[in-house]
Amino acid sequence: MSATFPPLARRLDGLQSSAIRDLLKLTSRADIIGLAGGLPDAELMPRDRIAAAADAALSDRSRLQYTESPGWGPLREVLAVRESGRLGRAVAVEEIFVTHGSQQALSLLSEVLLDPGALVIVEDPAYVGALQVFRAAGARIVAVPLDSEGMRLDALRTLLEAGERPAVVHTVSNFHNPGGVTLAPQRRRELANLAERYGFWIIEDDPYGELWFERPSPAPVATYSPNVIRLSSASKILAPTLRAGWMIAPAPVCRAVELLKQGADLCGSALTQQITAELLADTDWLAGHVDTVREVYGARAGALVGAMRARFGDRIVSTDPAGGMFVWVDFTDGTDTAALLPRALDAGVAYVPGNAFAVSTDYTRSMRLCFTTSDAATLTEAVDRLAKAHGGV
Amino acid sequence: MSATFPPLARRLDGLQSSAIRDLLKLTSRADIIGLAGGLPDAELMPRDRIAAAADAALSDRSRLQYTESPGWGPLREVLAVRESGRLGRAVAVEEIFVTHGSQQALSLLSEVLLDPGALVIVEDPAYVGALQVFRAAGARIVAVPLDSEGMRLDALRTLLEAGERPAVVHTVSNFHNPGGVTLAPQRRRELANLAERYGFWIIEDDPYGELWFERPSPAPVATYSPNVIRLSSASKILAPTLRAGWMIAPAPVCRAVELLKQGADLCGSALTQQITAELLADTDWLAGHVDTVREVYGARAGALVGAMRARFGDRIVSTDPAGGMFVWVDFTDGTDTAALLPRALDAGVAYVPGNAFAVSTDYTRSMRLCFTTSDAATLTEAVDRLAKAHGGV
Numbered sequence: 001m002s003a004t005f006p007p008l009a010r011r012l013d014g015l016q017s018s019a020i021r022d023l024l025k026l027t028s029r030a031d032i033i034g035l036a037g038g039l040p041d042a043e044l045m046p047r048d049r050i051a052a053a054a055d056a057a058l059s060d061r062s063r064l065q066y067t068e069s070p071g072w073g074p075l076r077e078v079l080a081v082r083e084s085g086r087l088g089r090a091v092a093v094e095e096i097f098v099t100h101g102s103q104q105a106l107s108l109l110s111e112v113l114l115d116p117g118a119l120v121i122v123e124d125p126a127y128v129g130a131l132q133v134f135r136a137a138g139a140r141i142v143a144v145p146l147d148s149e150g151m152r153l154d155a156l157r158t159l160l161e162a163g164e165r166p167a168v169v170h171t172v173s174n175f176h177n178p179g180g181v182t183l184a185p186q187r188r189r190e191l192a193n194l195a196e197r198y199g200f201w202i203i204e205d206d207p208y209g210e211l212w213f214e215r216p217s218p219a220p221v222a223t224y225s226p227n228v229i230r231l232s233s234a235s236k237i238l239a240p241t242l243r244a245g246w247m248i249a250p251a252p253v254c255r256a257v258e259l260l261k262q263g264a265d266l267c268g269s270a271l272t273q274q275i276t277a278e279l280l281a282d283t284d285w286l287a288g289h290v291d292t293v294r295e296v297y298g299a300r301a302g303a304l305v306g307a308m309r310a311r312f313g314d315r316i317v318s319t320d321p322a323g324g325m326f327v328w329v330d331f332t333d334g335t336d337t338a339a340l341l342p343r344a345l346d347a348g349v350a351y352v353p354g355n356a357f358a359v360s361t362d363y364t365r366s367m368r369l370c371f372t373t374s375d376a377a378t379l380t381e382a383v384d385r386l387a388k389a390h391g392g393v
Numbered sequence: 394m395s396a397t398f399p400p401l402a403r404r405l406d407g408l409q410s411s412a413i414r415d416l417l418k419l420t421s422r423a424d425i426i427g428l429a430g431g432l433p434d435a436e437l438m439p440r441d442r443i444a445a446a447a448d449a450a451l452s453d454r455s456r457l458q459y460t461e462s463p464g465w466g467p468l469r470e471v472l473a474v475r476e477s478g479r480l481g482r483a484v485a486v487e488e489i490f491v492t493h494g495s496q497q498a499l500s501l502l503s504e505v506l507l508d509p510g511a512l513v514i515v516e517d518p519a520y521v522g523a524l525q526v527f528r529a530a531g532a533r534i535v536a537v538p539l540d541s542e543g544m545r546l547d548a549l550r551t552l553l554e555a556g557e558r559p560a561v562v563h564t565v566s567n568f569h570n571p572g573g574v575t576l577a578p579q580r581r582r583e584l585a586n587l588a589e590r591y592g593f594w595i596i597e598d599d600p601y602g603e604l605w606f607e608r609p610s611p612a613p614v615a616t617y618s619p620n621v622i623r624l625s626s627a628s629k630i631l632a633p634t635l636r637a638g639w640m641i642a643p644a645p646v647c648r649a650v651e652l653l654k655q656g657a658d659l660c661g662s663a664l665t666q667q668i669t670a671e672l673l674a675d676t677d678w679l680a681g682h683v684d685t686v687r688e689v690y691g692a693r694a695g696a697l698v699g700a701m702r703a704r705f706g707d708r709i710v711s712t713d714p715a716g717g718m719f720v721w722v723d724f725t726d727g728t729d730t731a732a733l734l735p736r737a738l739d740a741g742v743a744y745v746p747g748n749a750f751a752v753s754t755d756y757t758r759s760m761r762l763c764f765t766t767s768d769a770a771t772l773t774e775a776v777d778r779l780a781k782a783h784g785g786v
Binding site: 001002003039040042043045047050051054055058061062063064065066067099100101103104107111129132133136167195196197198199200201226227235239240241242243260262263264265266267268269270271272 | 396432433447457493494497522525589591653662
């Protein structure tokens with residue numbers, strides 16, 4: 001008798017493979033310009049520094065061994081100093097927890113904070129990695145739309161006043177994926193106030209906050225309330241291969257996450273955590289490195305949006321990227337972006353249709369474009385191909 | 394209003410921090426000889442090869458990027474070749490899934506295979522990392538005792554004949570942690586037959602199988618049935634810092650695990666996976682390296698057991714380690730090993746009391762000793778200290 005998968009059918013129901021990941025498998029053809037991915041540019045990653053740091057780390061044999069579940073001590077210390085600067089208060093090491101990318105923080109937090117059926121409020125359009133985790137936890141998901149200033153707090157307030165009691169509100173506060181917008185400073189304060197008034201956790205998911213183009217990101221939501229669990233990552237400023245994310249949370253949350261981390265994978269890699277610690281601790285070098293990434297991404301964002309507006313005129317409304325990796329485009333001419341995609345792939349350009357990120361809003365006429373991995377000339381060519389596929393331009 | 398942890402109290406109930414991990418925190422004092430840990434010896438890890446492989450890996454910038462959720466393709470190919478040799482059949486790449494250590498495989502499998510309340514049969518004494526995961530999944534856990542030939546299949550058969558229907562039977566087939574014993578070849582075949590007759594999954598957890606001292610481990614349980622999901626790891630033969638475990642399972646199980654891996658942490662590290670692939674693929678070098686580890690561990694095991702028998706005589710019964718990292722000792726003189734521990738720590742030696750691994754059997758008079766990280770003279774000194782603490786010798 002074959003063994004069966006008792007819960008599998010039910011679980012897979014809420015766990016379809018990410019549409020974006022599946023799409024990426026189809027669009028890795030060399031002749032397609034990829035605006036669909038969400039990858040940082042490997043050409044900008046500090047390979048030589050990482051190689052030198054790896055070599056230095058391996059001079060200590062203890063870096064070959066298992067490490068502590070909450071993260072290698074010196075990395076947590078570096079992060080505590082770093083986050084103390086961000087948050088304008090002394091962050092204790094006990095408030096820092098290192099995860100295998102910030103996706104693992106979302107996953108472990110969903111186990112700690114959510115009972116099946118608990119309400120989670122997300123943004124619409126949403127970060128699909130968060131949706132996947134919250135759905136797997138059996139949460140009830142309600143979405144609040146974004147506007148140009150981020151999460152619409154009037155919509156959130158309406159839900160709360162109608163009696164909805166979320167366990168968690170998830171926000172990508174800076175340079176939203178996929179929405180491209182940033183939560184305005186006044187809204188950050190208001191969101192924090194609502195969290196304290198109604199007793200919910202805010203997960204402030206902030207992998208992109210350092211990638212601002214002209215002015216620094218606003219103070220984190222976490223500066224306004226202890227009800228905020230802040231997530232960040234080395235993936236976008238150093239390299240995804242380090243698999244180094246981190247969480248800043250009250251110590252009891254960190255202790256609960258530690259128990260789950262032991263069961264999930266025991267601990268992270270002492271090697272990649274020491275590399276991360278060394279590079280983050282070299283603050284002068286890091287500032288220069290991140291400046292370079294900002295300049296390059298800023299120029300690419302400008303090139304992409306400029307080309308889109310030049311080509312499509314008032315047929316589109318595009319975000320004005322102030323940082324991060326993504327542009328969100330709404331078509332005003334009725335274009336169905338899912339229907340357009342096969343023609344776009346034929347013309348040699350890939351993007352993600354808006355409905356891949358939809359929770360309860362219809363994003364049939366929207367798309368997400370990623371500008372990080374192509375130079376300006378290639379981005380312009382991509383827009384030419386998109387216009388050709390679109391036909392109506 | 395503070396945010397609360399709705400499910401936390403309930404979850405922590407089944408998720409106490411591993412007693413061993415907590416103990417290790419207390420016993421890292423330099424004056425204590427540690428027989429309590431379960432770590433491979435960092436002095437034997439191939440540091441220079443790892444450093445050279447890291448350098449080579451980083452010559453390709455794509456190794457800085459995110460990688461595929463089921464593992465970096467070339468590592469899966471190396472593992473498919475390796476496991477084809479182990480299992481005596483052609484293992485397809487689609488049957489190989491790379492995890493963040495084999496602990497992550499246990500964690501993801503428990504989500505795929507277990508509904509809350511599902512029955513999981515484990516060995517008694519049990520690997521605590523597995524217990525933790527199965528408890529977190531809400532499984533009902535029933536234990537089958539070990540004897541000198543591994544899991545007692547007569548006890549398992551009794552449960553099955555009484556109508557128990559496990560979803561999963563978990564076994565550490567080679568050089569059990571903590572029990573030190575190996576599942577006999579005839580029992581492997583019988584266990585596989587029972588899995589097919591009653592329709593359950595076997596998780597064959599095999600991190601130690603290569604660490605045999607005099608003769609190779611028996612053919613894996615997985616050679617006898619497709620109902621077996623086999624887990625292994627680079628942690629004990631290369632280095633834990635690589636965080637490279639792997640699962641050999643039917644392709645539908647791998648696909649289900651892939652969906653969960655995306656939510657759990659997206660993917661592993663392309664850097665450490667390439668290092669692992671390079672070292673595992675160099676089979677001539679690897680054979681010599683693992684031979685060295687075997688010889689050293691075999692000599693240490695012999696020294697520890699020899700000293701225990703010389704010191705304690707018929708007051709103890711010890712396993713005869715044929716491989717792996719652990720010795721299991723039963724006291725025949727009524728010694729309570731938990732009560733002995735504080736005196737042992739005072740005398741400068743640490744071990745783990747048997748009840749830390751107990752499911753439903755009383756192991757008050759047992760202990761687990763790890764022989765991997767001390768040389769023969771230190772192990773002899775450790776036993777002298779233990780005898781002094783014991784007093785009755």
